[in-house]
Amino acid sequence: MAVPTYGPRTVDWEHRLDIPRLRRERLARLKAELDRSDLGALLAFDFSNIRYMTSTTIGTWGLDKMIRFALLPRGGEPVIWDFGSAARHHQLSTTWLDEAHDELHPDLSRAHDGHYGARAGISTLRGAIPPAADRAGDVAEKVRRVLDDHGLLGEPLGIDLVELPVLFALQRAGIPVADGQQVFLDARRIKTADEIGLLTHAAAMVDAAYEELYDWLRPGVAENEAVGLVTKVLHDLGSEHVEGVNAISGERCSPHPHIFSDRLLRPGDPAFFDILHSYLGYRTCYYRTFAVGSASRALREAYTICREYMDRAIDLVKPGATTADIVSVWPTAREFGFVDEETAFALQYGHGVGLSIWEKPVFSRLTSPDHPETLEEGMVFALETYWPATDGWGAARIEEELVVTAEGAEVITKFPAEELLVAGRRYHTTGGPLNLERDAQSQRNRARGPVPTDGTPGPDAGPRRDP
Amino acid sequence: MTDPSQTFAQTAIPAPGIQAVDWERRVDFDRLRAYRVGRVHEALAASELGAVLVFETSNVRYLTSTHIGTWGYNKQERWALLTRTGTPWIWDFGSAAANHRLHSPWLRPEQSRAGNTGLQGAMAPATGLPAGAAAEIAAILRDEGVAAMPLGVDVAELPLLRELEAQGLDVRDGQQTMLDARVVKNRDEILLLSQAAAMVDGVYDDIARMLRPGVRESDVVAMATRRLIEMGSEQVEAINAIAGERCSPHPHVYSDRLVRPGDQAYFDVIHAFNGYRTCYYRTFAVGRATPAHRDAYRRAREWIDAAIAAVKPGVGTDQIARLWPRAEEFGFAGEMEAFGLQFGHGLGLGLHERPIISRLTSLEHPVEIVEGMVFALETYCPAADGRSAARIEEEVVVTADGAELLTLFPAEDLFVTNPY
Numbered sequence: 001m002a003v004p005t006y007g008p009r010t011v012d013w014e015h016r017l018d019i020p021r022l023r024r025e026r027l028a029r030l031k032a033e034l035d036r037s038d039l040g041a042l043l044a045f046d047f048s049n050i051r052y053m054t055s056t057t058i059g060t061w062g063l064d065k066m067i068r069f070a071l072l073p074r075g076g077e078p079v080i081w082d083f084g085s086a087a088r089h090h091q092l093s094t095t096w097l098d099e100a101h102d103e104l105h106p107d108l109s110r111a112h113d114g115h116y117g118a119r120a121g122i123s124t125l126r127g128a129i130p131p132a133a134d135r136a137g138d139v140a141e142k143v144r145r146v147l148d149d150h151g152l153l154g155e156p157l158g159i160d161l162v163e164l165p166v167l168f169a170l171q172r173a174g175i176p177v178a179d180g181q182q183v184f185l186d187a188r189r190i191k192t193a194d195e196i197g198l199l200t201h202a203a204a205m206v207d208a209a210y211e212e213l214y215d216w217l218r219p220g221v222a223e224n225e226a227v228g229l230v231t232k233v234l235h236d237l238g239s240e241h242v243e244g245v246n247a248i249s250g251e252r253c254s255p256h257p258h259i260f261s262d263r264l265l266r267p268g269d270p271a272f273f274d275i276l277h278s279y280l281g282y283r284t285c286y287y288r289t290f291a292v293g294s295a296s297r298a299l300r301e302a303y304t305i306c307r308e309y310m311d312r313a314i315d316l317v318k319p320g321a322t323t324a325d326i327v328s329v330w331p332t333a334r335e336f337g338f339v340d341e342e343t344a345f346a347l348q349y350g351h352g353v354g355l356s357i358w359e360k361p362v363f364s365r366l367t368s369p370d371h372p373e374t375l376e377e378g379m380v381f382a383l384e385t386y387w388p389a390t391d392g393w394g395a396a397r398i399e400e401e402l403v404v405t406a407e408g409a410e411v412i413t414k415f416p417a418e419e420l421l422v423a424g425r426r427y428h429t430t431g432g433p434l435n436l437e438r439d440a441q442s443q444r445n446r447a448r449g450p451v452p453t454d455g456t457p458g459p460d461a462g463p464r465r466d467p
Numbered sequence: 468m469t470d471p472s473q474t475f476a477q478t479a480i481p482a483p484g485i486q487a488v489d490w491e492r493r494v495d496f497d498r499l500r501a502y503r504v505g506r507v508h509e510a511l512a513a514s515e516l517g518a519v520l521v522f523e524t525s526n527v528r529y530l531t532s533t534h535i536g537t538w539g540y541n542k543q544e545r546w547a548l549l550t551r552t553g554t555p556w557i558w559d560f561g562s563a564a565a566n567h568r569l570h571s572p573w574l575r576p577e578q579s580r581a582g583n584t585g586l587q588g589a590m591a592p593a594t595g596l597p598a599g600a601a602a603e604i605a606a607i608l609r610d611e612g613v614a615a616m617p618l619g620v621d622v623a624e625l626p627l628l629r630e631l632e633a634q635g636l637d638v639r640d641g642q643q644t645m646l647d648a649r650v651v652k653n654r655d656e657i658l659l660l661s662q663a664a665a666m667v668d669g670v671y672d673d674i675a676r677m678l679r680p681g682v683r684e685s686d687v688v689a690m691a692t693r694r695l696i697e698m699g700s701e702q703v704e705a706i707n708a709i710a711g712e713r714c715s716p717h718p719h720v721y722s723d724r725l726v727r728p729g730d731q732a733y734f735d736v737i738h739a740f741n742g743y744r745t746c747y748y749r750t751f752a753v754g755r756a757t758p759a760h761r762d763a764y765r766r767a768r769e770w771i772d773a774a775i776a777a778v779k780p781g782v783g784t785d786q787i788a789r790l791w792p793r794a795e796e797f798g799f800a801g802e803m804e805a806f807g808l809q810f811g812h813g814l815g816l817g818l819h820e821r822p823i824i825s826r827l828t829s830l831e832h833p834v835e836i837v838e839g840m841v842f843a844l845e846t847y848c849p850a851a852d853g854r855s856a857a858r859i860e861e862e863v864v865v866t867a868d869g870a871e872l873l874t875l876f877p878a879e880d881l882f883v884t885n886p887y
Contacts, residue, residue, distance in 0.1 A: 046587070047541070058719040061705030061737050061818060064524065064541035066622065084804040088716040120804045125819040126523065127621075127642035128812065133828035161543065161587075164620055164640040167628075179625035181588035228696040231703070235689030238723065242692070242703075244538030255565040259536045262699065276538045343561040343581040351589060357538065358586040366583070367594040 003196060003403050003410050005204045008238055017201075022194035023055045023096065026187075027078070033187040034074055040155020041073040041147055042180045045123070048355035049160050049184045051281050054080045056094055056118075060241045066163055067123045071143055073150040077101055081121025081142060090118035108149055124163055136165035140173045147175065158183055189352065189360045190378040195282065196403055199353060199380050202239075202279035203401055203412045206286045209233045209275055210415040217292055217423035219267050223247040223260040230275055239277045243357070246274035249292070253395040254388045256347070267293045268440030270389070271423075272397040276357055283357045285382040286413050287399035293424040294438045298389040299396065303420040306387040306396040309348065313363075313383050317375060317402055317409040323363045324372035326350065326383070332365060336388055341366040347386040352379065353401060379404040380412075396420070480657060480864055480871050482665040485699050485740070494662075494741075499655035500532045500573050504555060506648035511551045517616025518550040518608055519641040520631075525816035526621050526645045528742050531557045531574060533567055537702045543624060544586055548604060550611040558582025558600070584627050592626040601630035608636070619644050650813065650821045651839040656743060657864055660814060660841050663740035664862055664873040666698045667747045670736060671876040678751055678884040680728045684708040684721045691736060700738045704818065707735035710753075712854035717808065717847065728754045728887075731763075731855035742816045746843040747874050748860035752883045763850035764857040764881040770809065770846040771859050774824075778844075778863055778870040783833035784824045787811065791826065791846065798849055802827040808847040813840060814862060840865040841873070857881070 006016040030053055034042055044050045045066040051057055054070050062068060062083075070080040077100035082090060090097055097117030101109045109116045121142055124135045147153050157170065158180020170177050191199065209230045216229055227245040234242050247260035249271040265271060272289040289306075291299060312329040330348040338344035341364065350363030361373040361381060384399035398417055402409040427434040438445045483493045507530060511519065521527055522543040528534060530547045539545060545563075548556040554575060557567060561581035568576045582603070585596040592598075608614040618631065619641020631638050652660070670691045677690060685708070692703045708721035710732035726732060733750040750767075752760050773790040794805035802825070811824025822834040822842060845860035859878055863870040 059705040059707050059721070061707075061735075062719070063704075065819065067819075083719055084799060084806045085717040085808060086719045088799075088804065089718040092716070093718075120801075120806065122803070122806055124642075125812070125823055126817065127640070127646050128817075128819045128821050129823045129825075129828050130832040130834060131640075131643060133832040135828070159625060161622065161624055163622055163642065164638070165642075167623070168640075177625070179588075179592070179629075181624065181626075182591060185588050224699065225697050228693040231696060232689045232693035235685055235692060238685065244536040244540075246536050246538075255562040255569070257535070257566040257570075258539070258560060258563045259534060274536075274538075338561065342583060343565070345561045345581060345583055347562060351586070356587070358542065358544075358589040360589050362586060362590045364590075367590050367596070371591065371594050 003200050003412055005200050006197065008201060017194045017197040019194070022192060025192040025194070026052050026055070029190070030072060030184070030187040033183045034072060037158065037183045038156060039074070039158040039178060039180060039183060040152040041071055042158045042183060043143060044070045044160050044184065045162065046160045048281070050080065051355055052184065052188055054078045054097060056080055056082070056090055056097070057281065058082065058086050065126060066161065067125055069121070069123065069139065071146055073146060073152055074155070076150045077104055077117060079117055079119065079146050081119050083122060084120040087118050087120040091115050094118060124165060126163065127165070131165065136163070136169040139166050140169035140175070143170065144173045144175060160184055185360050188354050190376060191354060191380050195354060196378070196380060198280050198282040199401070200412045202277065202282050202284045203286060203414070205234055205237045205239060205279060206275045206277070206284050206413070207415045208237060210288055213273065214290065214421065214423050217265065217271065217290060218425065219265055219292060222262050222264050223249055224262050226273070227260050230273070234277050239279055240281070241278040243276040243278060243283065244274070245276070246272070248272050251393040254393050256386065256395065256397070265292050266440070268296060268438070270295070270299045270394040270396070272395070274399065281355045283353050283355070284401065285351070285353055285357050285384070285399060286401060287384055287397045288415055288417055289396045289398060290421050290423045293422065293427070294434070294436050295420055295422060296389070296391060296394065296439055297437060298391040299394045300420055300437060302387045302389040302394060303396040306385045306398050307418065309385040309387070310383060310398050310400060313385070314400065314402065314409060314411065317404060318407065319375055319377045319404060321375045322372035323350070323361050323368040323375070326363050327365050327368045330365065330385070336386070350381050350383040352381045354380065375404055377404050377406050480661045480873060482661040483658065485662055494655045494658045496655070499653065502653045502655070503529050503532070503648070504549070507549055507645070508551070510644045510648040511549070513647070514619070514644045515617055516619040516639065516641060516644055517613030518548060519619045519621070519644055520546060520548050520604060521621045521641065521645060522546045523621045525742070527557070528816050529645065529649060531555045533557055533559065533571060533574070534701070534742065535559065535563050540702070542587060543622060544584060546582070548607060550608065550613045552613065553611045554578065556580070556607065584624065587624065588626070597624070597626040597630045601627060601634050604631065605634035605636060621645060646821050649815050649817070651837060652815060652841050653839070656815060657841060659741050659743040660862070661873050663738065663743050663745045664747060664875070666695055666700060666740065667736045667738070667745050667874070668876045669698065670694050671749050674734060675751065675882060675884050678726060678732060678753055680726055680753065682726045683723050684710055684726070685723050687734065688721050695738050700740055701742070702739040704737040704739060704744065705735070706737065707733070709733055714856040715849045715854055717856065717858070726753055729757065731756070731760045731850065731857065733856070733858040735860065737818060744814050744816070744818050745862065746812070746814060746818060746845070746860060747862065748845055748858045749876055749878055750857045750859060750881065752881055754883070754885055754887050756881055756883055757852065759850040759852040760855055760857070761881055763848040763855065767846045767848040767857040767859050768879065770848070771844055771861060774811070774844045775861060775863060775870055775872070778836060778865060779868060780836055780838045780865060782836045784811070784822050784829040784836065785833035787824050788826045788829040793826065797847070809845070811842050811844045813842045815841065836865055838865050838867055
């Protein structure tokens with residue numbers, strides 16, 4: 001087993017995941033990428049970049065607000081500006097931020113009362129503060145002073161994401177602004193041993209959520225109740241953020257709406273789920289498909305095809321292979337009912353997983369054939385396949401997460417998925433157990449003899465005759 | 468821009484059931500959609516902009532009434548466009564766009580498109596995705612006759628911004644125009660905000676029952692999140708669950724700390740029903756309370772009551788902020804250090820909308836309170852023991868002559884849970 005799953009606690013009697021090492025190695029990778037770039041510094045507003053740089057987080061309410069920001073000057077150490085009382089918390093409990101500066105430039109540290117690294121500061125609250133208050137100018141000035149302290153004025157500043165007033169204020173302050181996101185993503189592309197351990201633990205938590213879901217699914221429960229259940233299981237196990245749960249059933253499976261609703265599950269429904277959550281910042285993206293009570297022949301066939309595309313892709317994963325190699329074994333958009341690759345985007349798909357769900361490498365027929373990326377040991381990514389059923393509304397969806405090892409790949413998503421699982425209670429009839437492969441409309445299953453148990457389709461399991 | 472349907476039959480704001488029924492008028496979603504697009508058209512007409520191009524989830528929803536899973540919440544990978552002369556356009560994940568064409572008939576089918584700017588850079592700009600998106604947007608601006616006018620953008624990734632500029636577009640801030648539109652809520656928005664708050668009322672009842680020694684902060688988050696989603700919430704944006712010595716300074720994030728006897732503990736429940744948010748703090752004492760707890764709570768309550776009493780149309784945010792203590796009076800070195808503790812913020816599709824009420828900016832840059840605004844007021848008082856604190860938040864609707872509360876879980880006195 002190349003990738004162990006430890007208990008989440010820290011203990012003295014075993015060397016498990018090493019969080020101080022995690023902090024150290026992430027920052028080292030980012031510094032190395034910054035040194036390789038032509039940028040003077042990196043400025044982050046995106047939560048995942050801020051966490052990679054500073055190992056800080058606040059509640060998920062701040063996730064899309066761009067109010068907190070962090071700066072890494074070339075040759076220096078990170079500085080974070082956060083909501084006032086959160087900054088105070090960092091000064092007390094996130095001491096590595098201030099301590100790094102104590103050693104690097106004691107004079108500057110003293111001039112900031114020992115708190116050069118963790119400071120109070122906010123941006124515009126996405127424009128809700130009146131522009132006349134010039135919060136944007138304040139952000140630019142805070143950044144400019146740190147750049148000045150490090151002799152980096154005039155050097156390009158790489159930014160991941162920006163509100164326009166902040167961008168204009170930085171430009172007014174004479175700071176040349178460039179794209180910094182590629183530098184962040186290049187640093188985050190290869191995972192450290194601790195990152196792989198955290199991603200594996202996050203996946204193990206989803207294994208458990210699927211176990212609960214499998215026991216619970218039945219006619220009459222609603223998609224949103226499934227989301228409630230999954231969320232509870234994950235938080236109980238220590239998740240810090242259930243980023244999203246897709247819960248899609250019945251005729252909602254095709255086209256995939258990418259969102260749960262309050263639809264009630266019905267007998268014979270296909271139901272697929274994607275569970276995205278974060279354990280110490282590290283994400284999962286982990287689809288499974290179930291049949292509720294029974295499956296139609298069309299759904300079973302769709303699942304088999306979906307699985308085949310997944311297995312062919314996994315077989316090819318190893319260091320040196322490219323994203324173009326992987327997508328070459330997947331169907332083109334037209335083969336499963338879409339007019340082009342942009343329209344079908346994300347259905348036969350792969351994406352790096354780390355502190356965010358979209359990282360490098362990305363696998364898609366939209367871009368990978370012309371812009372291939374080479375796979376390397378230490379990458380972690382998800383591969384996902386989708387196949388619509390011939391009945392016109394069902395579909396199968398599978399996703400596996402892989403760690404690229406020296407020899408190939410190890411799959412860290414372990415809830416069984418080699419065949420379509422049927423959830424819900426088994427119904428018993430006077431003639432014995434009800435067939436698991438049947439049409440949801442009873443009259444279509446009548447009086448044509450039993451379904452053979454050797455896996456071959458029976459006479460009563462023919463394709464649906466719906467228009 | 469007064470909406471004639473703004474007035475309610477009752478003086479208090481109702482919170483009807485969330486189903487659609489034939490036998491009672493509840494939220495009218497067609498009216499809601501029309502109102503929102505109308506407001507943006509009015510705001511555009513009053514601005515220098517020819518169009519707004521938005522990536523931020525709440526702006527996309529306000530313009531298009533579309534929604535995908537919360538996984539797309541901070542990804543900037545779906546976007547919407549509205550020109551002064553046109554109707555809304557949406558770019559979304561391909562199969563999501565196909566869904567809009569099937570299920571969102573208020574959008575023109577040809578204006579619901581598959582699109583991709585590169586997944587926050589995970590597909591490098593060299594793929595040409597940002598350039599392709601910019602060309603598509605510029606062509607629409609030309610077709611709709613506004614390409615020569617400035618284009619307002621809310622949030623930007625640098626590669627796309629540069630490509631828009633390369634198309635010859637004059638890109639400016641569009642967020643102020645969107646917030647101009649969103650600042651006054653119509654009847655339907657207020658009902659949705661009220662329904663969202665009613666769900667949290669119920670969750671606080673559950674929290675009060677569950678809060679006893681041995682429960683972890685994260686257990687409360689797990690229970691509350693499940694309850695909300697079962698009640699119909701579409702996103703539990705965050706729950707702050709803070710107990711014991713973690714109360715001061717407020718870390719703004721929950722942990723796995725065990726609740727202990729005599730802890731003061733406060734919670735903020737932030738979730739969305741049909742997009743509309745709550746921000747709703749309550750403070751409890753576990754089993755028993757100390758005089759320091761009660762004193763801190765009494766002061767936090769006095770500050771919030773003074774603010775609520777002052778709310779009515781025509782009042783400035785400076786007048787409300789002045790009723791609150793200065794940062795130095797509760798242990799912070801300045802208003803930036805204390806930001807967010809004595810605080811008010813508009814609520815709608817976003818958690819932080821106009822008006823913002825804070826001594827940091829409201830004293831010198833006041834905003835006038837008008838009828839139809841909905842905002843949260845929150846106060847914080849650290850206790851004399853040096854580690855506990857009281858936190859209260861109430862959501863108010865500005866009516867013709869004052870304010871009505873949306874947040875009804877009792878908070879006039881410190882609530883002791885499971886007393887000994």
